[in-house]
Amino acid sequence: MKLTNEHAAEIFSQLGHAIRLCIIRILVETGEQGLKVGEIQKELNIPGSTLSHHLLHLKNAGLIHQYRVSNTLVCSVQYAKLDEAIHYLQSECCVRENTKKAG
Amino acid sequence: MKLTNEHAAEIFSQLGHAIRLCIIRILVETGEQGLKVGEIQKELNIPGSTLSHHLLHLKNAGLIHQYRVSNTLVCSVQYAKLDEAIHYLQSECCVRENTKKAG
């Protein structure tokens, strides 16, 4: 459950790209029902192959989930992984901030 | 105060590297008084030029601050920027998570 340094770096590096961050935001707005790849593409207006590449990255990092509905592929955000990223920053990187507030 | 998409991506991309994430963690452990570049180098055991390069990245992203004490350069983490990153993830990327909990 707790992220290793390497794993956290991998997640942040995937979030560290404007297009991928956009994808995450769009999927968060959409919610749990998810969004088809084609609809993400319409919003972003980028070539399919480029989008596909970024989606693969996000999937490999565990940040999104994909399932097929006949012809189309539906993507949804994996909140658990985002939470892990948030908790990593809060616990590993902001210890001093907490003690500062406490003391 | 609120991060743009591009700015957030830039911060995450800087956090998205194992060495830089280590530097941040070391500086967080150290606290506000900061740590000399040479001491960071001892902990990481990497060439100075490599470290210097990563520190420059972190500084440009606003994640660390540096000040000179005679011969040495002291680095400290910029908690405000880390907070911005956390808040970005919480507010921009976990809206649905919040409403899920609420409803």
Add this chain to the structure above:
DNA sequence: ATTAAATTTCTATATTACTAGAATAATGGT
């Protein structure tokens, strides 16, 4: 079987990032 739609994979190119040795700059002591 043919066609259409959705998406990926292949392929190539371009761009950016990482690494680290060598040279340089800045500071302080003798």
Add this chain to the structure above:
DNA sequence: ACCATTATTCTAGTAATATAGAAATTTAAT
């Protein structure tokens, strides 16, 4: 002035990532 220490900048080689057109794959409909 000279030397030692600290850290950066220069330089270059290597590796990783991004982009996107073209071809291929998957699924369904006729």
